[in-house]
Amino acid sequence: MMGEAGEEESAAAPAEVSRQAELDEQRCLAEALDALSSLVSASLSATLFPLKWQLTRDRLHACLADTTVPAGDESGEDRRDAFVNLLRDVAATAREARELVPRSQGRQYGGGKLRLRSDLDVLAAALDAHVARLDEVHASGALTRARALVVPRPGAGATRDDVRFYVRDLFARLRAGGAEMRREAATALSEVLRDDEKCVRVVASDVADGVGVLVALLECPDARVREDVLEAVSVIAGSDAHRGDLVVGGVIAPVVRVLDAAASASSEAAKERAARVLCKLTENSDNAWAVAAHGGVTALLDLCTDHGASGGELVCAACRVLRSLAGVDEIRKYMVADAGAVPVLVSLSQRATDDAARIQAMELVVAIGSGDSSAREAVVQEGAIEVLVRALDASSSSKVREVALRAIDGLCLSPPTSTDRLLAAGFLDSVLSLLRTGDTTLQHCALKAAHRLCPVSEEIRKAMGDAGxxxxxxxxxxxxxxxxxxxxxxxxxxxxxxxxxxxxxxxxxxxxxxxxxxxxxxxxxxxxxxxxxxxxxxxxxxxxxxxxxxxxxxxxxxxxxxxxxxxxxxxxxxxxxxxxxxxxxxxxxxxxxxxx
The missing domain is CATH 1.25.10.10 (Leucine-rich Repeat Variant)
Known part of the structure; x- marks a missing residue:
C-alpha cells in the first residue's frame, strides 16, 4: 500500500509542475497584455512624432499574434521557458516605452526632440526584434492559437476617440496580423462601418493610409478577407464626403479585376460586393471613364452574358453600373459599336429567369437605344421591340409587363418611331388585353400607350378601331x-x-x-x-x-x-x-x- 501511494505521488509531481508552468505562462501573458494595452492607450495622447507612434502601435499589435505553446512534445518545457522569457521582455519594453509618452505630449522634452526621436527609434528596433523572435517561434510550430491583445468594440454612443482607437487597432491587425487575425479584423471592420457612420470618417481621415491599406487588401489571396474588405469599401463608397478618397487611392482597378472572370477566380459574393462598389462610384456617371479605362465594360458584359451562372443580384448590379456608364456618349457608342452590348442585353431581356435581372436589362436596352439614331437602330435591328412585346404576355409578372410597356414607350413612342414593326409584333392586341385586366397600374400604362399611338397616323387609328x-x-x-x-x-x-x-x-x-x-x-x-x-x-x-x-x-x-x-x-x-x-x-x- 505504501509503495502504491509513493507511485501516485511521484506521478502527480510532474503534472503539478506542468500546471504551475502553465500558470506562469498565463501570468506572464496577462502582464504583457496589460503593459501593451496601457502603452497603446497612453500613446494616443502623444502629439510629437505622431507617425512614429502610429508605427509603434502597429508593432505592438504584431507582437502577440499567436501565443500558446502546445503540450505533449519533448521540447515543450524548453519552448515554454523561451516563450515566457520573451513575454517578460515584451512587457519590460512596453513599460520602458510608457515613460516616453509624457515626453511626447510636449510638456517636457527630457533632452529635446532629437533625443526623443532617437529613443523612439530605439523602441521601434526593440519591438522589431521581439516580433522577429515571435516569428521564429511561430515558424517552429510552437505557437498555434491567437491570444493577442483584443480591443473591445465601443458601445453605442461611444466618443470618436474610442472609435478611433478601435478602428486603428483593427487596421494594425490588417497590416501585421496572421491569417486568422486578419480575417477577424476584416470582418469586424466591415461590421462596424455598416453600423456606425463615424467609422467611415475615422478610416478616411484618422487612420494613416487607411484607404490605401483597404485597396491593397483587395488583392489579398485570402477570399474571406477580400470579401469583407469589399464590404468595407462599399460602405465608404456610399459616403459622398469620402467616395473620392477611394478613387484617388486607386480602388477602381482592383475592384474591376475582382469582376473579371479571366483575371480572377473570385467568389460570387465577392463579385456582388465589387459590383455594388462600382454602382456607388459611378452614380450620375461619375468615374465612368476610370471604370471603362480599366476594362469595366467588358467585365460587366461578360457577367451579363453568363447570366445563367451569375446570380440575379450580381447581374442586376452589373446592369446598373452599365447604365451609369451609358450616360457618357462616347462610352455608350463604344458599348454599341465595339463591345457588343446590344445583343447581350436583348438576350438577357428575353432569357433571364430572374425578374429583377430581366427588368434591369430592359431598362438598360432603352437607355442605350434612346441615345441617338444609330444606337436606336442597332437596338431595333437586334429584335428588342419583339422581345419587349413578348414580355407583355400573361406569363410574365405584372412588374415585368409594366416595365416592358414603359420601355416600349421610351423606345418607340416618345417620339413615335418603328411603329410598323411594333404593330407587326402584335402590340395592339397586348395593349387591348392589358386594358381589360384588373391591374390598375398596367391599365394606366396601356392607356398611356394607346394615347401615344392615336396621333401617329390614320392607319394606326383604323387598326385600333378594328381591334376594339x-x-x-x-x-x-x-x-x-x-x-x-x-x-x-x-x-x-x-x-x-x-x-x-x-x-x-x-x-x-x-x-x-x-x-x-x-x-x-x-x-x-x-x-x-x-x-x-x-x-x-x-x-x-x-x-x-x-x-x-x-x-x-x-x-x-x-x-x-x-x-x-x-x-x-x-x-x-x-x-x-x-x-x-x-x-x-x-x-x-x-x-x-x-x-x-
Missing part, C-alpha cells in the same frame, strides 16, 4: 375609380379614333349603345364645370353628329335632352344643332378636323 379600342376606352371613361388623368387620356384617344370615318361608322353601329353612354358621361356631374375629359367628349359627340346615322343615335338616346346634357347637347331643331356645334368648336377648335 373604342369600346374599351368608353369602359375606362365609365369607371368611377379612374383618375382625372386617365379619363382625359381615354376621352382624347376616343376623340382621335372617331375622327376616322370607318371608326365613326363602327362606333355608331355597334350593338352596345356606346353613343348613349358618351352622352350620359357628358351630362353627368357638375354641369357648370367643363373638365378636360368632357371637352374631348363634347368633340367626340360633335364628330358623331356629322353623319346622319350619328345624329339619329343622338336624337333617339334617352340622354339627348337638355335635362341630361344641358345646353351643350344637340336639340331636335337645326338651329340648335348649329349653335351646339359652334360652342364645341370654341372649346377645342384644334381637334375638329374635316370629316367625311
Amino acid at each position: 379600342f373604342m369600346l374599351e376606352l368608353v369602359s375606362v371613361l365609365g369607371a368611377s375609380s379612374k383618375s382625372p388623368e386617365a379619363r382625359e387620356m381615354a376621352a382624347e384617344s376616343l376623340c382621335a379614333l372617331v375622327s376616322v370615318h370607318r371608326n365613326r361608322k363602327r362606333f355608331v353601329q355597334e350593338d352596345r349603345d356606346d353613343v348613349a353612354r358618351v352622352l350620359q358621361l357628358l351630362g353627368s356631374g357638375d354641369e357648370e364645370k367643363l373638365t378636360p375629359a368632357k371637352r374631348f367628349l363634347l368633340s367626340t359627340v360633335t364628330r358623331l353628329a356629322d353623319s346622319s346615322s350619328g345624329r339619329r343615335k343622338i336624337l333617339t338616346s334617352e340622354h339627348e335632352s337638355g335635362e341630361a346634357c344641358g345646353d351643350r347637347c344637340p336639340g331636335r331643331q337645326t338651329d340648335r344643332e348649329e349653335a351646339w356645334r359652334e360652342q364645341a368648336e370654341e372649346h377645342f377648335p384644334w381637334h375638329l378636323e374635316p370629316v367625311m
